[in-house]
Amino acid sequence: MTSSAMTSVATTSSAVTPVLSVRDLHCSFETTRGRVHAVKGVSLDLHPGETLALVGESGCGKTTLARCILGLQKPTSGKVLLDGNNLVGLSRREARRHRPRMQCVFQDPFASLNPRKRVEDLIREPLDVQGIGTAVERRRQVLELMERVGLRPDWGRRFPHEFSGGQRQRIGIARALSLRPAVLICDEPVSALDVSVQAQIVNLLWELQRDLGMSYLFITHDLMLVENFADRVAMMYQGQIVEEGPALDVWRNPQHAFTRSLIDAIPIPDPDVRLGSGRSAFAE
Amino acid sequence: MSAPRRNLPFRFIGKRILQAVLTILGIAIINFFLLQLAPGDAAEALAGEAGTADAGYLANLRREFGLDRPLWEQLATFLMRIATFNLGYSFRYGETISTLILSRLPATLLLMATSIVIALVIGILFGVTAARYFNRLPDRLISLVALLFYATPPFWIGLMMILVFSVWLGWAPTGGMRDITAPDGGIAGVFDIARHLALPALTQAFFYLAIYTRLVRAGMLEVLSLDYIRVARAKGISEQRVAYRHALRNAVLPLVTVVGTNIGGFLGGAVLTETVFSWPGIGRLMFDAMLQRDLNLLLSILVLSSVFVVIANLAVDLIYPVINPTVELR
């Protein structure tokens, strides 16, 4: 399914059941500087096969929201529905049953892989944990996954530190794919990468979605990046979703003041394009 | 440089004091159960060799500790005794234990303070020098010295120093705190104590000197690689100033907390140093209590020393945020 087709489905039809729904989620926690109310009543729907970009600046609560969805942090209230099942309040043992349906890719390619494990073990681990297939099947699956994400199969015995940032991100993606999830939470997966490698990873994610039909919740600070490939965009500001809509509409016709100020601030890589009020972000 | 100023919130101070009280309670309970582990009759164990001969003393101990009562009542009595500072009576010394310990405490504190100062001053000096000459000769030498001091048994260094400086060279007395012939007060009196203090203070200092040297060296090396040092260099600041103003302060501040946690180590080390140099402090007192198997005195010293460490750490906790503006108060 192409992304443009998906856009029309996502925007026109509410009849499609969302694969992941967040309902009125709140999350607050204690820090050294007192209580932080990081997420204040967020509701989201992620439909099958679409990419929803969650865009916000640092401290807006997008990372906390992701942690709540993934069950890494306990929300104060609200629901996280995966295939209609509420994950909030489940014990870790109960939650484990739902884990294969939702996986994640992390920002820092240096911290997201255990430095003491070999690549093939890293990719196979989720299969071991969930007890999927025989040992032989798992090994074959690892090789398929490596090839799928563009890693040479003979690299399986290597350790993460022998790879570049982009290659590590590929390992992380292969690991996340091993359980054949329906939802992939991508937490700033390319923001630590160089532009040329960023393009490789974004294209890889795009291809995987085209072929496997997963849904992406793509968390990022880079609105211009997701304008290039997301179906819908949700703008997060001070713990709330302040604007949501098809990616192109949000970019061309922002409704909320925060979205407008963010778009105005983005430096366009073209010296002839002047932003917003017809002038450059900085000059003149 | 304007001094960092800030007021400690009452909540912070209250929380720390409460924690300290709980720690002391915990220490008392550990001691109580340690006593329960003693084989045989508790009263006899408490009294030790000197006391067992006296039936009246034993009966007194049984009553005081409530040894015929259920365990939780014994615990309550035990905690009560510590809370009221009523630690009982030492048969051997013919004094109440609290007066005995308090009269010995100043000597130990003098020894401890002197060795802390020596260890800190030399440790910082060594550490900074080693870091500035990283991997060059001064660094190698200092690191070697630190390693040797770290690996040497302190009591043995003490004995060797007595051999060299007292026996062979005759520069310092072999032990004690003052000469019988020396005047009690005045400059001569102070000088006399200083002469007696030198060797034991050095002996105690060596081990910690090694620790502080290593910590300051590592701290300096870490700080010197940080971004703000590069910024300082980009401002045109001299290397001297970068090292001694920008780096040293950041490298040395954490040392304050380390010294706090080392107070217990200094007190424990005092048992050895004071025994080797016949220094009349609580360490020596503890050794004597061990020899006489006077468990009551022994455990009292242990509890009071722990209380002292808790109070010292409390003081460090309260002072540290004032001198280091970056600490978050909780």
Place this chain on the structure above:
Amino acid sequence: MSAPLLSIADLKVRIRGNPQARLLRGVSLSIDRGETLAVVGESGCGKSLTSLAVMGLLPDGLEKSGGVIRFDGADLPVTDNEAMRKVRGRRIGMVFQEPMAALNPVFSIGDQVAEVIHEHEAVSHAAAMARVVDLLTQVQLPEPARIIHEYPHRLSGGQRQRVVIAMALACRPDLLIADEPTTALDVTVQAQIMRLLHDLQDDMGIAILLITHNLGLVAQMADRVAVMYAGRKVEEATTRMLFAAPQHPYTRGLLAATPRPGRRRPGEPPLTEIPGVVPAITEMPSGCRFRPRCMLASDICALEDPPFVDGVACHRAVSRELVP
């Protein structure tokens, strides 16, 4: 035409004691007074090393093995630390990437900014502090009289970067080196900082050497651009020319890989990628270092590192293809 403010000629930097590990292989750049030159490239291309070499602040273990750096008509004694101290902070200011780590946590903001002034000028503490307040006003920090007593951890990242800029500008330098000054900041804060730098440049007439990986910043800020790859300058042009007619395949790939609005086509991959990765310093290919990732590479590219001619270092550059 007057001499440039800063000119770097054939700058070479290598790992000490390892002549094979050439991190900079003959970089030449020049900046005129009041001009903004952007040096752009991906991590490991040597753009930061170039700026550190100019300041004489190369990290331990690296050494300058060749080249001449001239500043304001005289040779810059980059290997003489004492002599460079009179240049750093006074003639050349520098702003770094990580504002959160750029300030010493145990000194107040006022003391840290005043330190530069005291280092280079004989002024009283009161006079220095008065200037600090002016500077903090100039970098648009609110309540400067209060902020001089604050400690760094009480300030946000954007505020700290303003303080760092104030320190860099305290002695009215001729050149400001900004090494990824906004990479660690949010986009909205980045816009504020960049606007500030732009305004300050207008007011004070300083030249800016902007080191960045962000082509958007380059397009909006720079007069001229130098593109670096694997320790070399591969292309240089005016900003408008570079974006309009990029010559080097790497520059073209970089521009194509950069997200920009209104480019997506249904059913096509969202971005145009450059295949492969930058090789490690120990595994550099022969000839042109971009060759393994280059779609246009031919036999000559493996034999010879292309010379830098007419603004580009490539055997297969667009301009040369046109003229056989």
Place this chain on the structure above:
Amino acid sequence: MRSISFILRHWTTALGILLLAAVILMALTAHLVFPGDPYDMVGAPLTWPGESADTLLGTDSLGRDMAAGLFYGARVSLLVGFASALVAAIVGVLVGAFAGYYGGWTDDVLMRITELFQTTPQFMLALAVVAVLGPSVTVIILSLSAVSWPAVARLVRGEFMVMRERAFVHGCVVAGMSDLRIIFAQILPNVLPVIIVMSTILVATAILMESALSFLGFGDPNVLTWGTMIGMGRGQLRDAWYIIAIPGVALLLTALALNLVGEGLNDALNPRLKQRKG
């Protein structure tokens, strides 16, 4: 210059290994080299080293062979050192791992307990345990572990607190891994190098503390240790200082060897893989 310090660094590690091997060899062969009881009188009292061919390192005031004491003492030192370090490491790792991984009240409770043991002056606590339970090798090992584990617990806790926030640990949770598996199979292998290095230092410290206990006369009376030899030699400090010097040097070299090996392990296991920056 770099290569010289490189060689120097490895040279010291080699020296450490050599010294440690020598001490271990002494401990293993004590009964072969000196078949008799080290407490037996074998020569004239106070024979200086080199004075008699039978007792190369001399005899003490009771005519016991210093060399035999040195060999048998190595046994006790190593046994006490390694055993107490092992116990301390196990307890410390368990406490530290759970406190650091779970945080919250688990951390609060475990760290309060650790603090209790840390605020009590360590050597005094060890003395008190020996005083209450009586001096035997087992009690001494227990008492030294009791005072050594808190340092391990704190170190491990700190490492776990950093590690549990690493993305790879989050990835394991998301993959459905159990807590125990994450703690022991994922995080612990990453922390192990630090623990191993710390343990070698713990062995050294324990050996020094054991020697201090027996120097004061509170060691196990059934075995001869280096500390005991020094303690018994105190009376002869003026005229037979070798009685103190020889076991003291043995202690110093053993502790030094362990520290050197620790430093070498630190270099080998924790190569600071600094991430490249732009």
